[in-house]
Amino acid sequence: MTTPTAPIVRLTIDGMTVKVPKGTLVIEAARRVGVMIPHFCYHPKLKPDANCRMCLVEIEKMPKLQTACSTPADEGMSVRTATTVVNDAHRSVLEFILANHPLDCPVCDQGGKCDLQDFSHQYTAASRFVETKRIFQKEYFSPLIETQMNRCVQCLRCVRYCDEVMDVKALAPVGRGTMTEIKHFGPHPLNCEFCGGCVQICPVGAITSRLSMYEYRPWMLKRADTICGYCGDGCQMTVQTKDQELIEVNSAHGAGRNNGDLCARGFFGFHAASHPDRLTHPLIRKNGALVQTTWEEALEYVANRVSELKQLHGGQSFGGLISGRCTNEELYVFQKFMRGAIGTNNIDSSARYGHVNGLHAMRLVQGTHRWTVTFDDVLDADVLVLVGTNITETNPITGLKVKEAVKKRRATLITIESLEPVVDTMSNIANLSDHHFCIPPSEMQNGILGLLKAILEEDLIPPDIPQRYPGYVKAVTTALRAFSWQDLHRSTDIEPDSFRQAAKVLAAGRRVIVLTGQVLLRSERGYAGSLTLLDLLILTGKLDQPGCGFAPLAEENNDQGAVEMGAVAEFLPGACSADNAADRERFMCLWKRDLPLAVGASLVDMLHRAETGSLKAMFMVGENPVASLPAPIRAEDSLQKLDLLVCQELFLTETASLAHVVLPAASSMEKTGTFTNTEGHVQAVRPSIEPIGESRPDWEVFAALSVLFGMPMEYAESKDILKEIRGAISGYTSLGPTPLPPKVDPTAMDRYLNEGYQPDLTTRYRLIAPKSRPDGTLQIGFGQSLFHSGKLSIRSKGLLQLEGTGRLRINPVDAARFALMDGDRVRLYSTSGEMTTEIKVMERVPQGTAWFPDHFGQTAVGLFECAIDPITRVPSFRTATVSIMKVA
Amino acid sequence: MPKHELILLKNMMQPGYTGSLSDYEKTGGYQALRKTLGKIAPADVTAMVRKSGLRGRGGAGFPTGVKWGFLPKDYQGPRYLCCNADESEPGTFKDRQLMERDPHQVLEGIVLSCYAIGAETAFIYIRGEMVLGSKILEHAIAEARAAGYIGKNILGTGIHADVWVHRGAGAYICGEETALLESLEGKRGLPRIKPPFPATHGLYNKPTVVNNVETLANLPHIMSRGPEWFAAIGSPPKSTGTRVFCVSGHVKRPGNYEVPMGVTVRELVYEHAGGMRSDQPIKAFIPGGASAPFLTPAHLDVKLDFEHVAAAGSMLGSGGVTVMEEGTSMVWAALRLMEFFYHESCGKCSPCREGSSWLVQTLRRILAKRGRMEDLETLLDLCKNIAGRTVCAFGDAEVAPIQSTLKYWRQEYVDLINEAEAANLIKLEPVGKG
Amino acid sequence: MTFSEKYKDEITDILSRYPVKRSALIPLLYVAQRDQGYVTESAMQEIAQLLRLTPPQVYETITFYTMFNLKPTGRFHLQVCKSLMCALVGSDTLFGWIHAKLGIGPGETTADGLFSLSAVECLAACGTGPMMQVNDDYYEQLTEDKLDRIVSDLRSTGTSPLKSGPFMWPEAVESADRPSS
Ligand SMILES: Cc1cc2nc3c(=O)[nH]c(=O)nc-3n(C[C@H](O)[C@H](O)[C@H](O)COP(=O)(O)O)c2cc1C
Ligand code: SF4
Numbered sequence A: 001m002t003t004p005t006a007p008i009v010r011l012t013i014d015g016m017t018v019k020v021p022k023g024t025l026v027i028e029a030a031r032r033v034g035v036m037i038p039h040f041c042y043h044p045k046l047k048p049d050a051n052c053r054m055c056l057v058e059i060e061k062m063p064k065l066q067t068a069c070s071t072p073a074d075e076g077m078s079v080r081t082a083t084t085v086v087n088d089a090h091r092s093v094l095e096f097i098l099a100n101h102p103l104d105c106p107v108c109d110q111g112g113k114c115d116l117q118d119f120s121h122q123y124t125a126a127s128r129f130v131e132t133k134r135i136f137q138k139e140y141f142s143p144l145i146e147t148q149m150n151r152c153v154q155c156l157r158c159v160r161y162c163d164e165v166m167d168v169k170a171l172a173p174v175g176r177g178t179m180t181e182i183k184h185f186g187p188h189p190l191n192c193e194f195c196g197g198c199v200q201i202c203p204v205g206a207i208t209s210r211l212s213m214y215e216y217r218p219w220m221l222k223r224a225d226t227i228c229g230y231c232g233d234g235c236q237m238t239v240q241t242k243d244q245e246l247i248e249v250n251s252a253h254g255a256g257r258n259n260g261d262l263c264a265r266g267f268f269g270f271h272a273a274s275h276p277d278r279l280t281h282p283l284i285r286k287n288g289a290l291v292q293t294t295w296e297e298a299l300e301y302v303a304n305r306v307s308e309l310k311q312l313h314g315g316q317s318f319g320g321l322i323s324g325r326c327t328n329e330e331l332y333v334f335q336k337f338m339r340g341a342i343g344t345n346n347i348d349s350s351a352r353y354g355h356v357n358g359l360h361a362m363r364l365v366q367g368t369h370r371w372t373v374t375f376d377d378v379l380d381a382d383v384l385v386l387v388g389t390n391i392t393e394t395n396p397i398t399g400l401k402v403k404e405a406v407k408k409r410r411a412t413l414i415t416i417e418s419l420e421p422v423v424d425t426m427s428n429i430a431n432l433s434d435h436h437f438c439i440p441p442s443e444m445q446n447g448i449l450g451l452l453k454a455i456l457e458e459d460l461i462p463p464d465i466p467q468r469y470p471g472y473v474k475a476v477t478t479a480l481r482a483f484s485w486q487d488l489h490r491s492t493d494i495e496p497d498s499f500r501q502a503a504k505v506l507a508a509g510r511r512v513i514v515l516t517g518q519v520l521l522r523s524e525r526g527y528a529g530s531l532t533l534l535d536l537l538i539l540t541g542k543l544d545q546p547g548c549g550f551a552p553l554a555e556e557n558n559d560q561g562a563v564e565m566g567a568v569a570e571f572l573p574g575a576c577s578a579d580n581a582a583d584r585e586r587f588m589c590l591w592k593r594d595l596p597l598a599v600g601a602s603l604v605d606m607l608h609r610a611e612t613g614s615l616k617a618m619f620m621v622g623e624n625p626v627a628s629l630p631a632p633i634r635a636e637d638s639l640q641k642l643d644l645l646v647c648q649e650l651f652l653t654e655t656a657s658l659a660h661v662v663l664p665a666a667s668s669m670e671k672t673g674t675f676t677n678t679e680g681h682v683q684a685v686r687p688s689i690e691p692i693g694e695s696r697p698d699w700e701v702f703a704a705l706s707v708l709f710g711m712p713m714e715y716a717e718s719k720d721i722l723k724e725i726r727g728a729i730s731g732y733t734s735l736g737p738t739p740l741p742p743k744v745d746p747t748a749m750d751r752y753l754n755e756g757y758q759p760d761l762t763t764r765y766r767l768i769a770p771k772s773r774p775d776g777t778l779q780i781g782f783g784q785s786l787f788h789s790g791k792l793s794i795r796s797k798g799l800l801q802l803e804g805t806g807r808l809r810i811n812p813v814d815a816a817r818f819a820l821m822d823g824d825r826v827r828l829y830s831t832s833g834e835m836t837t838e839i840k841v842m843e844r845v846p847q848g849t850a851w852f853p854d855h856f857g858q859t860a861v862g863l864f865e866c867a868i869d870p871i872t873r874v875p876s877f878r879t880a881t882v883s884i885m886k887v888a
Numbered sequence B: 001m002p003k004h005e006l007i008l009l010k011n012m013m014q015p016g017y018t019g020s021l022s023d024y025e026k027t028g029g030y031q032a033l034r035k036t037l038g039k040i041a042p043a044d045v046t047a048m049v050r051k052s053g054l055r056g057r058g059g060a061g062f063p064t065g066v067k068w069g070f071l072p073k074d075y076q077g078p079r080y081l082c083c084n085a086d087e088s089e090p091g092t093f094k095d096r097q098l099m100e101r102d103p104h105q106v107l108e109g110i111v112l113s114c115y116a117i118g119a120e121t122a123f124i125y126i127r128g129e130m131v132l133g134s135k136i137l138e139h140a141i142a143e144a145r146a147a148g149y150i151g152k153n154i155l156g157t158g159i160h161a162d163v164w165v166h167r168g169a170g171a172y173i174c175g176e177e178t179a180l181l182e183s184l185e186g187k188r189g190l191p192r193i194k195p196p197f198p199a200t201h202g203l204y205n206k207p208t209v210v211n212n213v214e215t216l217a218n219l220p221h222i223m224s225r226g227p228e229w230f231a232a233i234g235s236p237p238k239s240t241g242t243r244v245f246c247v248s249g250h251v252k253r254p255g256n257y258e259v260p261m262g263v264t265v266r267e268l269v270y271e272h273a274g275g276m277r278s279d280q281p282i283k284a285f286i287p288g289g290a291s292a293p294f295l296t297p298a299h300l301d302v303k304l305d306f307e308h309v310a311a312a313g314s315m316l317g318s319g320g321v322t323v324m325e326e327g328t329s330m331v332w333a334a335l336r337l338m339e340f341f342y343h344e345s346c347g348k349c350s351p352c353r354e355g356s357s358w359l360v361q362t363l364r365r366i367l368a369k370r371g372r373m374e375d376l377e378t379l380l381d382l383c384k385n386i387a388g389r390t391v392c393a394f395g396d397a398e399v400a401p402i403q404s405t406l407k408y409w410r411q412e413y414v415d416l417i418n419e420a421e422a423a424n425l426i427k428l429e430p431v432g433k434g
Numbered sequence C: 001m002t003f004s005e006k007y008k009d010e011i012t013d014i015l016s017r018y019p020v021k022r023s024a025l026i027p028l029l030y031v032a033q034r035d036q037g038y039v040t041e042s043a044m045q046e047i048a049q050l051l052r053l054t055p056p057q058v059y060e061t062i063t064f065y066t067m068f069n070l071k072p073t074g075r076f077h078l079q080v081c082k083s084l085m086c087a088l089v090g091s092d093t094l095f096g097w098i099h100a101k102l103g104i105g106p107g108e109t110t111a112d113g114l115f116s117l118s119a120v121e122c123l124a125a126c127g128t129g130p131m132m133q134v135n136d137d138y139y140e141q142l143t144e145d146k147l148d149r150i151v152s153d154l155r156s157t158g159t160s161p162l163k164s165g166p167f168m169w170p171e172a173v174e175s176a177d178r179p180s181s
């Protein structure tokens, strides 16, 4: 392991001089001068294990051959990798490794990309082995992963990856000596996170994907590097196809922000695009039913209806809702169409479900709408605070950064989350936490307040802050003194000392990052909580320090882009306030159109207006409010009242079924564009297959409609849109390997600390009284599970094999309390509704709470009440009190 | 029979000696501890041990005082001592006797060593099969703890040393010191890559010393009688002290014999072990456990000390001397040991893992009269390709029986193969061409 | 009663010896094996939980070592050393005798479930071979007669005075003084 400050040493590799930081492994140093030393067990992500012995080299002054993968480079070292001795050693190790290998290359999916095959070829290996080969009994291993242990070279890369990188530890090398095989637990099939890491890291064909078994040879496949569409992490992946068929996804080491790591959704979830339910033709409602039609007819119908309705009711009678899964280009064109062609700010996107809470808080306090840190800063952090984010499930790759920071770089982790630190074969960030505060979702704010109170009372506020902002510090002090440690203890059941210890660590940290996610951002306190977390960074003097920052995690792959492109009511592109005169002026010039003045309605308000009759028409792009919003919003009733509902969709969703026109949309596997990940990094999306059926990218639809309206927005390709976006948003960065984060804007921060905090600080700092838990009830939460993220994932055959239905996750003690066993069917009742589901007993769910995965949430959503944030208009429906009853 | 003074086996040879604390104390037990703790500075203890010339009795023969000196001087935080009581080397059975018959001698050595290296915790990693030994040790520890020789504030000196017995669970490789540490950490016993060495990154990544039972049992004597006394015994300067040689095989009185280093096998066999069982001549012997290459009657007068055995092409190793009489099949003997190594290879390194299964199968085939002449070259070549190319010394050890028997008794292999060829039992072609 | 409840005190005692929990794994597996004669799946799961390991981590460790059984064995597990040193003094005949008397070969168990036989590698008793271990006890310098007596002793009393030891304890006080397992 090298450190940033490691001195540089100079060594020679086959006579070539190379300078590397001391501690760099010889195999790496060699790679720098283009010398590839053969290896199996070495992998840059893993600690050296030096078990395969393939990488032997000669090092001057050392009597025996050394393994290049485990020997650190040192000053003056002279390494030889190509002498006869070394060559013979390589050949002989290869002969050993091949001895027990079945040589079944014709039926091996690794064929053509196999290290063993390649080295054998390179060394023209022959075998003198005439004995009996070892044979493992074939056992069923897992739904998506196939093992063929006879091919295993026992390099343990899979096992080491599963432990060192994933922190999952689901794979076990079982037995000893030649009979060691990789298994799960006892006779059980693999049960793990299914990140696919073992498949990717196996140098031979011992672990392969069952999704593409026997389907291809690598050279038959076409590859496209693109960005995963399942969450805000924005992983780069390579989609491999044969004709129109999606065969496999992988990600090369070093690629993208994910450095080649993927999660189950990325690795096994790629089939959604080719699901047979995909809409392939436009549909139009005739005599009450949706029937197939042509694009011409559909678009003409829409154009005509829009003109009629606009004439009758004006632009304000329109609304548009777009998914944060669309590309930046689509989001941009969509809002430009709504504003410029239709004339309304009634625009919203899925960022409204929670992401805007974090962004509004950042804008208020630090004047940015992006993180001021990057994943690399997360890796370098010495203190990480995770609040309300079950990060390993929602943003698994950001989670990996956290794991690496903690496991390899010894960062201290503070977590506030409704999770018990329980070890099982799914990673659980609470297990790595040094200071864990287990708090139910609805009361998470209390944990933040505990930290703040400790900071105040332990005198951890740097003196210049009270000097410069006496009013702010006084207000905070008063607010935090308003409740006692006893009060806090009563409402959290956490000892004050735990808060004090964590606060000290936090204050002592040099590079402190606070990450927050869905549990906080989508809660009733999403905005307030974000502000309070920013307060935490301010009061410890961190916020504007290098390597420090606040990082709300985006849920959808392009929620960040949706806000930046202006696909929300309150913002023009670049997150400029829609009511800022200068910005409006600028965009009017740029677009050569008038822009509406009226304040736009957000998601819930639009539906409300539809219900009351003032909103007449809606464009719905990839959003499905009927299924995703709770009953009290009455989305279905509202949408049914519309005179025109146009849906652009991949599938005929509940919402699309209500539409007058349904237009088939191309998925991100089929189009070009860009996504902006949670760090604010803009990355290229590239098509791997042709659009399915007659589906088209969403931007084309709006471009076409605009032409029909006589207000043409003409773009030949998505690149032209990107060019326009770059012109429209100042400083919009070019596509590069790493993001350039903005800095905290000191004027914004000043404004916040002088007056910005005033309106709501006292309310924000009030302790939340713990929800009373009547006997026989549970607090249930709605949340994301690792294997799904919405309508695409639930149409992916791989992911469905991992999790086919939503099940209520419940603690074993509670299960026992209600006399329930894993898999039992139960009926849940809340004041809002009821549902039937199965239960899944999980130790990590804290007692008294339970949660349900929201992607199967159509029925569950009925259980929840809804609260709307008065400032950010975020509808929150994440927790409910339910009673539970077993049903047959 | 020349009478040598017994040191380690002295107590237990006395009739009626049970090894209990009171018996041990009666023979002067724990006096070294009293004399040393708090009275001689730890660094001076290390210096004395260095001066005594004591070398490890576990196999590698590394100078004990020097090893202790590798511990970081200024390291704050815990250090550990691990007593290697995994004794699994075929032919070796001295540690078991030392622990079962005179456990306090070992414990006193452990506490002395803890004191010298600044460890407050010692683990005795005893091989799992030795249930009796572990119970005896536990009992002895309880006695010593009650008497204030072990635990907190030993003999009022303010020095702490806790000793725990930790049983292995059946894996020869756990005798290798880093595998031992892994196993003690609750993991699979796979040797670690070195460097770093246990002295700096040992148990739980803390500075650690691993010493063999017999090595440690010498310490009370060195401390009470002085390093000079010890250094004068045996074959000074490099092989000082006595060795408990474990004599097995075709001798009349197999067993443990403690003699000064430097006696010959001839003396050991004929003057201590009562000569050969059926008065047959010696055909072969192993001087230092299964990992040591076989030697021949020509080596009967080689002095059994580190240098001379090494010069004769074998090693003193763990002191297991196995003697074979005329008529023993050397191919069979090599196979028996090879089967052991095959069974015990941990599987980490490809050459050792794959090589052991290959070697064992080829040997079995030759012995079953299905060998071919090429097999002999292949065997030698495989041995060469395993030795020196693995993480731990097991790789070197496993090839010793084959290499040495092929060196001295090649004809036996050839005869078996000739029989096979004569019977034309099988013709095997290699897969692929080189 | 679960394993952890049943052996609560012993488990606490074992855990107290080690600064890092995982070190208690092998000791706890021994407790589990003593309880049922082999390590059951549920014991592995409980131990995993106690030590904050995943079950696969427990499993991989168990399978590395030869002394843990994952399946029930006979009540008396005869483990005869087959390594070179014992072989030189006749361990092969021992297998013959056992086969003749009990009708089992290595890896087999008698029909009544009393005896299982394994061929094992060197048990550090080469000076007193041929030898075998039966459950916890060593039996050394075996002869056919001795074997007969051991087998019949085991059948009738569950143990045999022919076993090695005890050494530290005078025979008379053995049962009182000897730490029980
Ligand atoms: C494969 C292998 C097995 C070993 N087995 C043992 C053993 O059973 N007992 C032992 O004391 N040393 C054994 N050793 C030697 C140890 O690694 C280590 O050198 C020794 O415990 C150090 O103690 P010493 O310096 O007191 O000899 C073994 C070494 C190897 C390579
Ligand atoms: S040489 Fe053999 S025993 Fe030693 S680490 Fe390698 S595989 Fe394991």
Ligand code: FES
Residues within 6 Å of the ligand: A038, A039, A040, A041, A042, A049, A050, A051, A052, A053, A054, A055, A056, A067, A068, A069, A070
């Ligand atoms: S790559 Fe170096 S030993 Fe495997």
